[in-house]
Amino acid sequence: MRLFFFTLLLISGPVMAQDVESALSITQKECMKLIRMNTVNGADYVPGVDAHGNKVVGADVHEDSKLDLPEEITFDLGIDLAEKYNFGPGFQGKAKLGEVKIKGRDVYWNGKKLYKDENQAVLDACLAQYGQKE
Known part of the structure; x- marks a missing residue:
């Protein structure tokens, strides 16, 4: 039985990693x-309406309450x-x-952009299979 098993392994040959395709399965x-x-959704500002189209009361924000954020934030993780x-x-x-750097909308890990x-x-x-947002 062992001889048969080892013979079968030799005949089938080695499987290289390049020959194996990776696949991803995701449910609907x-x-x-x-x-x-x-x-x-669109980025246009509509007064009195939130991002989902719901009516909201506007916030009374004073100009002096705005934060002055730096252009770049860096910290060690x-x-x-x-x-x-x-x-x-x-x-x-x-x-x-490592080091995390946030510059605008870009995030870097040890100097490499993510x-x-x-x-x-x-x-x-998913969009190709099921179409746009319902």
């Missing part, structure tokens, strides 16, 4: 949720393993995972 329900989450696992006093376990290509590819496939 999840597709529709993704479409709803990523479909943006890390974890303190000693605190997380309760190693007690005298132990330090701070580990820097993209939404994967999310967009799935969204495009």
Whole structure:
């Protein structure tokens, strides 16, 4: 029996990683949720109406209350393993995972710009299969 099994393995040959295609399966329900989450209504301001078309009372905002945000925000992302696992006093376990930079609408991880290509590819496939937002 073992000889038969090993012979079968040799005859079938090796399978290379390049020969295997990756596949993604997503349900219609999840597709529709993704479409709803990523479909943006017009950006034109309409007084007294929220983004969903519901009537709202306007806010009385004074000009002096506006925030002056910097053009770029940078911070380190890390974890303190000693605190997380309760190693007690005298132990330090701070580990820097990387640097996050936010510049306008772009986000960078250790200097490399992050993209939404994967999310967009799935969204495009859902739109092609199920159409636009209901």
